[in-house]
Amino acid sequence: MLNQNINEEAIMEVVKKVLGDLEVTEVAQADTPLAGDESLTDIAMIPEEKICLVENPRNKEALMRLKRSTPARTATGRTGDREKTIITIRKMANLSAAVDAVWTPLNREFVSSLGYPVLKSMPQSKEEYLMRPDLGVILDDENMNLVRTQLQKNPDVQLIIGEGQSNQGLEKSMPELLPALLQGLQSNKINYGTPCFVEYTRVGIGDLIGQEVGAKVVCVILGERPGLLSWDGLGCYITYAPKVGILESKRTCVSNIQDNGGTPPAEAGAYIADLIARILKEGKSGVDLII
Numbered sequence: 001m002l003n004q005n006i007n008e009e010a011i012m013e014v015v016k017k018v019l020g021d022l023e024v025t026e027v028a029q030a031d032t033p034l035a036g037d038e039s040l041t042d043i044a045m046i047p048e049e050k051i052c053l054v055e056n057p058r059n060k061e062a063l064m065r066l067k068r069s070t071p072a073r074t075a076t077g078r079t080g081d082r083e084k085t086i087i088t089i090r091k092m093a094n095l096s097a098a099v100d101a102v103w104t105p106l107n108r109e110f111v112s113s114l115g116y117p118v119l120k121s122m123p124q125s126k127e128e129y130l131m132r133p134d135l136g137v138i139l140d141d142e143n144m145n146l147v148r149t150q151l152q153k154n155p156d157v158q159l160i161i162g163e164g165q166s167n168q169g170l171e172k173s174m175p176e177l178l179p180a181l182l183q184g185l186q187s188n189k190i191n192y193g194t195p196c197f198v199e200y201t202r203v204g205i206g207d208l209i210g211q212e213v214g215a216k217v218v219c220v221i222l223g224e225r226p227g228l229l230s231w232d233g234l235g236c237y238i239t240y241a242p243k244v245g246i247l248e249s250k251r252t253c254v255s256n257i258q259d260n261g262g263t264p265p266a267e268a269g270a271y272i273a274d275l276i277a278r279i280l281k282e283g284k285s286g287v288d289l290i291i
Contacts, residue, residue: 043086043093048229053077053084071229071261091228098226101166102130110171111197114161114178117150119143119209120199129200130165136202144212147196151213155193157185157276158215158242162201166223169232173257177221177234177265177272184273190280203237203251210242217279218242219272224255233258234265236272240285250286252279 049068054077057063063075076087103126111118122138123129129136139147151158161178163170185192193213198205201222210218217240224235234257239250254272256262263271279285 043090046090047071048073051086053086094228094231098228098231101168101223101226101231104167106163106167106199107171114174114195114197116161117146117194117196118199119146119196121202121205123200126200133202136200137204137208139205139208147209147212150194151196151209152191152193154214156191156215156280157193157217157219158206158210158213159192159195160198160201160206160209160218160220161195162198162205162220162222164201164222164235165225166232166234169223169234169258172232173234173259173265173268174221175265177257177269180266180269181273182269184270185276188273188277190273190277206237206239207242207244207246210239211244215242216240217276217285219276221272224257230256230258230261232260233262234268236268238272238276238279238285240279240283247286250288252285252289 048071049064051067052060052064052075054063054075057075067074073087077084078087105126119139120143121129122135122140123132159181161170161174182192193215196209198209201220203220203222206218206220209215217238220237220239221234224230224233226232233255236254236257238252238254239246252275254263254268254275257265257268259265279289282289
């Protein structure tokens with residue numbers, strides 16, 4: 001019977017061997033050491049476009065140009081059904097990073113630094129939040145009272161910030177996105193009322209809050225659901241004339257907001273402000289708005 005208790009030293013030796021056999025271009029830019037072992041590169045942080053897994057490629061320059069055109073795992077050098085060890089290990093590492101993004105606790109110091117009223121939807125734990133999406137769009141009486149007493153009535157747009165499913169994305173990108181967004185709204189003379197933060201955020205919570213305060217538009221910005229190639233991105237959902245029960249097709253979405261392969265946060269903030277201005281002018285969002 002195989003020994004199921006593989007020790008940490010054995011795992012590290014396998015990773016070191018794989019890294020030793022791996023051909024990585026532009027190593028200096030990809031060299032990110034693992035915590036606790038300064039001699040070992042973090043295998044999950046080496047970008048796909050810098051790895052050549054095809055043995056003796058006929059035109060390596062063309063192959064690497066192809067890989068730079070997409071973040072997907074292309075030209076992996078696989079023959080048959082079995083993937084190369086490096087691909088399997090990288091997938092496991094990326095999956096771990098995605099899981100960590102979902103379960104990382106909310107940084108309350110970061111939330112406090114925003115200086116906005118803090119609301120909380122109905123879930124009582126992260127587990128319940130993930131298992132019961134329907135609870136993430138509801139506020140109890142106490143939180144509804146905060147909406148009625150602390151948020152400005154009838155703004156042009158109600159801004160809502162939330163953790164979503166990636167606190168890492170929120171902390172990483174919001175410091176650049178938010179100032180650009182607010183500056184853009186001010187330049188367009190758009191009243192954004194009193195922004196708020198919502199714990200256990202679901203996009204639909206904006207419909208309830210926007211309807212309650214009488215906002216013309218609601219803008220919900222939250223951490224996107226992580227994937228195997230991206231776990232720290234933000235998503236923005238803008239809805240004209242928000243109301244409980246509105247169709248999802250009425251939302252305009254700006255996704256993949258991040259520095260690594262997405263829209264840079266500062267650029268996204270300015271774009272979202274201009275997009276909100278257009279939605280207010282045309283009086284529509286989602287599929288009704290021709291981008």
